[in-house]
Amino acid sequence: MADMDRLAVAAHLHVLMRRRLNRITDMEWMSTNREYAMAMVRLAHASEHADLHEWAEKLERAWRLVVDGTAPAGSRLPAVPPAPPAAPRRYVSTLR
Amino acid sequence: MSLPPAHVLVIDAAKLNSGDTAWMISATTLVLLMTIPGLALFYAGMVRKKNILATMAQSFAVCALVSVLWFAVGYSLAFMPGTALIGDLSARFLDSVVFDKAASTLSVHPLAPTVPESVFVLFQLTFAIITPALIAGAFAERMRFSAMLWFMGLWSVLVYAPVAHWVWEPSGWLASRGVLDFAGGTVVHVNAGVAGLVAAYMLGRRLGYGQEPLTPSNLGYTMIGASLLWVGWMGFNGGSAAAADGRAGMAMLVTQMGAAGAVLAWMAAEWLVRGSPSLLGLCSGAVAGLVAITPAAGFVSPGSALAIGASAGLACYWGATALKRLLGADDSLDVFGVHGIGGIVGALLTGVFASPTLGGAEGSVQAQALGVLATVLYSGVASAVILWVLDRVLGLRVNAQQEQDGLDRSLHGERLE
Numbered sequence: 001m002a003d004m005d006r007l008a009v010a011a012h013l014h015v016l017m018r019r020r021l022n023r024i025t026d027m028e029w030m031s032t033n034r035e036y037a038m039a040m041v042r043l044a045h046a047s048e049h050a051d052l053h054e055w056a057e058k059l060e061r062a063w064r065l066v067v068d069g070t071a072p073a074g075s076r077l078p079a080v081p082p083a084p085p086a087a088p089r090r091y092v093s094t095l096r
Numbered sequence: 097m098s099l100p101p102a103h104v105l106v107i108d109a110a111k112l113n114s115g116d117t118a119w120m121i122s123a124t125t126l127v128l129l130m131t132i133p134g135l136a137l138f139y140a141g142m143v144r145k146k147n148i149l150a151t152m153a154q155s156f157a158v159c160a161l162v163s164v165l166w167f168a169v170g171y172s173l174a175f176m177p178g179t180a181l182i183g184d185l186s187a188r189f190l191d192s193v194v195f196d197k198a199a200s201t202l203s204v205h206p207l208a209p210t211v212p213e214s215v216f217v218l219f220q221l222t223f224a225i226i227t228p229a230l231i232a233g234a235f236a237e238r239m240r241f242s243a244m245l246w247f248m249g250l251w252s253v254l255v256y257a258p259v260a261h262w263v264w265e266p267s268g269w270l271a272s273r274g275v276l277d278f279a280g281g282t283v284v285h286v287n288a289g290v291a292g293l294v295a296a297y298m299l300g301r302r303l304g305y306g307q308e309p310l311t312p313s314n315l316g317y318t319m320i321g322a323s324l325l326w327v328g329w330m331g332f333n334g335g336s337a338a339a340a341d342g343r344a345g346m347a348m349l350v351t352q353m354g355a356a357g358a359v360l361a362w363m364a365a366e367w368l369v370r371g372s373p374s375l376l377g378l379c380s381g382a383v384a385g386l387v388a389i390t391p392a393a394g395f396v397s398p399g400s401a402l403a404i405g406a407s408a409g410l411a412c413y414w415g416a417t418a419l420k421r422l423l424g425a426d427d428s429l430d431v432f433g434v435h436g437i438g439g440i441v442g443a444l445l446t447g448v449f450a451s452p453t454l455g456g457a458e459g460s461v462q463a464q465a466l467g468v469l470a471t472v473l474y475s476g477v478a479s480a481v482i483l484w485v486l487d488r489v490l491g492l493r494v495n496a497q498q499e500q501d502g503l504d505r506s507l508h509g510e511r512l513e
Binding site for chain 1: 420505
């Protein structure tokens with residue numbers, strides 16, 4: 001699955017999690033970081049919403065293709081997720 | 097009809113000045129716009145998306161609540177003579193306001209003798225509205241709506257009205273000691289800033305404060321709100337001349353200079369310290385400058401206003417960053433850092449720059465410091481007592497789940513998509 005497709009699945013899950021759980025997620029990070037994506041998948045499965053389960057499975061499947069090395073040729077995503085960026089410090093203890 | 101209090105004059109309508117009256121009506125409208133929607137937007141843009149509607153609801157509800165309290169007792173306690181500490185109740189339920197169309201008579205207040213008292217009451221009401229509404233920024237995203245209403249109502253009557261009386265009513269103890277506060281640097285901004293800091297301490301920090309970014313939802317809202325505040329401030333300071341005259345024009349001119357000086361000073365400080373100037377910094381600088389020029393507006397020259405604004409821009413940048421970290425309170429939207437510090441800087445510099453030629457009064461830094469100190473102490477202690485009582489009786493804070501869900505959904509059953 002191409003990275004754009006995975007991003008599209010992540011976007012669906014992002015919107016559903018906001019609507020159903022009032023949980024704000026980072027959809028780009030969900031499509032590029034497997035650990036984060038799996039954490040969100042677990043969260044979605046823990047809910048009682050069928051549509052969340054459905055899209056969580058799709059995201060899980062999309063990531064399995066990358067991990068199994070069966071991602072289609074031309075995918076721009078590396079098999080190993082990149083290191084997470086430094087956590088943004090702005091807005092942590094001060095607003096301004 | 098009952099007789100108006102002796103303090104209020106009943107005059108022939110022909111003695112009014114229509115120019116003054118027209119300007120005061122316009123100024124009143126401008127100041128009301130500062131709270132709804134100005135402050136509501138300014139604050140809503142700085143909270144997280146799940147709290148936008150709740151933050152707006154606070155400003156809107158305070159507007160209605162304080163209006164009714166002003167009608168009942170607030171105006172009388174603030175602007176009737178009474179004692180040096182508090183006004184009497186002779187104008188409760190606005191009993192003092194007279195308008196007899198047939199006899200062509202109406203009442204005026206001695207502080208604004210050329211405009212109807214009804215206009216003076218409403219103009220002062222808009223100040224009474226925005227002051228507690230400002231405090232809401234300090235406890236944003238975590239206070240129960242019912243506790244907020246009780247706090248705002250009690251604070252308006254028990255803190256705002258007395259302090260306004262001390263400073264603005266000629267028999268008030270600070271007014272009689274020569275404290276200068278043209279449009280509310282002490283009464284509005286120091287008062288609200290200190291109350292906000294106390295509230296931030298008493299409510300405790302938001303979940304995740306200091307550990308994760310509490311990202312503002314839409315700084316575009318904040319810019320629109322800041323712009324409404326800036327424009328509305330022309331009525332706030334210009335209207336405080338209580339006349340359409342040269343002093344009102346001068347007050348508006350120095351208001352613009354104060355804001356401009358502070359925007360540039362904050363921008364420069366942020367650029368130097370952080371490497372880039374932010375829109376939020378520009379907006380905050382504007383408000384800081386407007387706050388600081390408020391007590392001085394009728395007393396200083398444009399050059400002094402630039403100096404006051406620039407000083408406030410730098411001081412408030414420090415107040416909202418380094419001082420905030422030092423104080424350790426989660427003053428969510430920097431009510432103390434901007435309004436408290438800006439108000440203190442403006443009040444003290446009014447003592448430095450006040451020109452008898454412009455305002456007819458000599459400034460005294462000692463008198464200004466007394467005004468600041470008295471307001472800080474009274475507002476701090478009285479706010480703490482009110483909050484302590486409400487915490488025991490009602491509880492101030494939403495529970496963790498409600499806070500996590502956001503106040504829009506948990507308190508109001510609404511949300512933005």
